[in-house]
Each structure stands twice: as structure tokens, then as C-alpha cells.
Amino acid sequence: MSENPQALRDNVGARRAGGSSAVDAAAGRILDLIRARQLNVGDVLPTERELSEITGASRNTVREALRTIRTYGLIEPKPRVGAVLADGQSIAIQNFFAAHMDVSRSSFADIQGFRRIIEVGIGDHIVLNATSDQIEALDDINARIVESRSIEEAAENDFNFHMALIGLAGNRMLTDMYSFLSPVILRIMTIGKEMRPVLADTRAAHGEIIAALRARDRLAYAYLMSRHLDFALRFLPEEPASKT
Structure with missing residues (x-):
């Protein structure tokens, strides 16, 4: 059973308070990629190998970052396709964006x-x-x-x-x-x-x-x-x- 999204958001916030982890940083860069490419519901994300090259993180780190993003409901696995942008979970999506938002x-x-x-x-x-x-x-x-x-x-x-x-x-x-x-x-x-x-x-x-x-x-x-x-x-x- 997946963790509660609110608890995950709290955990992410706690880690950020003490310094962003490599997983948090990779998740933030994946979020930037989604924004930059203007991906829509149903669009396929790059593979783990491609995301590793794009973000500069190891494949294990990218895998953990994707797991975090998936827990928030922003993406979902699709057999023989890969990770795609999910639909119908606006609260989970807004929580993820807020947790990873850089406040300048x-x-x-x-x-x-x-x-x-x-x-x-x-x-x-x-x-x-x-x-x-x-x-x-x-x-x-x-x-x-x-x-x-x-x-x-x-x-x-x-x-x-x-x-x-x-x-x-x-x-x-x-x-x-x-x-x-x-x-x-x-x-x-x-x-x-x-x-x-x-x-x-x-x-x-x-x-x-x-x-x-x-x-x-x-x-x-x-x-x-x-x-x-x-x-x-x-x-x-x-x-x-x-x-x-």
C-alpha cells in the first residue's frame, strides 16, 4: 500500500529543511522537464536511462525520484510504454508541485x-x-x-x-x-x-x-x-x- 501523499509531502519538506537529497533534486529536475516540454495527460516521459542523462543523476536515483512522483499521482506506469502523465488527480498533482517549488x-x-x-x-x-x-x-x-x-x-x-x-x-x-x-x-x-x-x-x-x-x-x-x-x-x- 502506498504512503499517504500528505505524509510524503511532509517528509519531502523535512528533508528540504535539512538540505535537498539527491532524490529530491532529481525529482525537481524531472518536474522542470515536464514544464519545459509542456507535457500533457497521457504523454510519455523519457526512459530512466534518458532521464539519468538529462538530470545527471544515477539511474537508481532517477528510479527513486520517479517512485516519489508516482506516489503523488502525477505519473502512472503503462505496460510496454513507460511512465505517462496521469489524469484526474489534481490534489496530488498540486501537492507535488508545491513541495518541489523553488521560492525565489x-x-x-x-x-x-x-x-x-x-x-x-x-x-x-x-x-x-x-x-x-x-x-x-x-x-x-x-x-x-x-x-x-x-x-x-x-x-x-x-x-x-x-x-x-x-x-x-x-x-x-x-x-x-x-x-x-x-x-x-x-x-x-x-x-x-x-x-x-x-x-x-x-x-x-x-x-x-x-x-x-x-x-x-x-x-x-x-x-x-x-x-x-x-x-x-x-x-x-x-x-x-x-x-x-
Whole structure:
């Protein structure tokens, strides 16, 4: 019986915290290959020998990397064909991509930019339509952040606050989209809290956003949310300048 995908993701995260293993590195390069070649469901991956040449890893390492990827549900073996991209397992796929995502300043900016479009964009609707009880419920969720017993729990409580905020827009498609991105957003939040584990600051920033909603102040909400989403960028290392 295969291991639980969530447990595997946790194991991968633990190994990465202490330094990427050769298997993790090979899995990441195979993921890069899938992206670069824009492989679709049913497309066949290169053979183990070819992947070994492409990634520079031994065939044993490639075999273990493929086993990890297969456990996440991203690929499946096909007799007399080889490993093919699987279908219908979106949660497993998003977990794998999140676990192997390199968080650079540029990728962080892209993700936070996407979040800004959504979370700032819904401000007008929330300010005009959210009830006082709904806004107070946000305050209750926010209070759980400082009660977190681990970085992972703090990230989850942080995400729950933003997810509840999205829910106030009353748009199911928007909620589903944000939920689908949860592994990636949670990874960003976890990294941020590893670099600067001051949970009181997160609660305070959320509290200012809640205060703007209570005051029905759209401008203050937009400013405070944008500032909050940009804040963690200062804790990521500068990327080297590209050579021309």
C-alpha cells in the first residue's frame, strides 16, 4: 500500500529543511522537464536511462525520484510504454508541485501579485456587503494565529484567515480557485514564518485589515492588504543580476 501523499509531502519538506537529497533534486529536475516540454495527460516521459542523462543523476536515483512522483499521482506506469502523465488527480498533482517549488523573489512576487488581484479586488464587495457578524468571525480566526504550536500550524491559521476573507466575496469559483492554490500559498506562508516567526505581527496586520472593514474604509483596506502581501518579500534573498 502506498504512503499517504500528505505524509510524503511532509517528509519531502523535512528533508528540504535539512538540505535537498539527491532524490529530491532529481525529482525537481524531472518536474522542470515536464514544464519545459509542456507535457500533457497521457504523454510519455523519457526512459530512466534518458532521464539519468538529462538530470545527471544515477539511474537508481532517477528510479527513486520517479517512485516519489508516482506516489503523488502525477505519473502512472503503462505496460510496454513507460511512465505517462496521469489524469484526474489534481490534489496530488498540486501537492507535488508545491513541495518541489523553488521560492525565489520572482516566483514569490508572481504569487503575491495574483493574491493581490484577488484579495484587494474583493475589498469593495466586502466593505459594502459583509455583515458585522462576518467581520467579527474574522477576528476570531485571527486570534488563533498566536495560539499556534508550530510553524506549520501558524501557516495554516494564517491561510484560514485569508480563506475566510475570500469566502466573504460569496463567489464559489473564486473560493475554489484559491483553495486549489492552497499548497503553494501555504508553502509561501511557511517559508515566511521560518524566516521571521513573529506571530503577533501577523495577527496585528490582520487586525488592521479587520479594523478597516469595520470602518467600511475601502481605501484603508486596499492599502493595508497590499502592504501585508508585500511585507514578506523583504525576507527573501536578492536574486543575482542577470549577465548580458
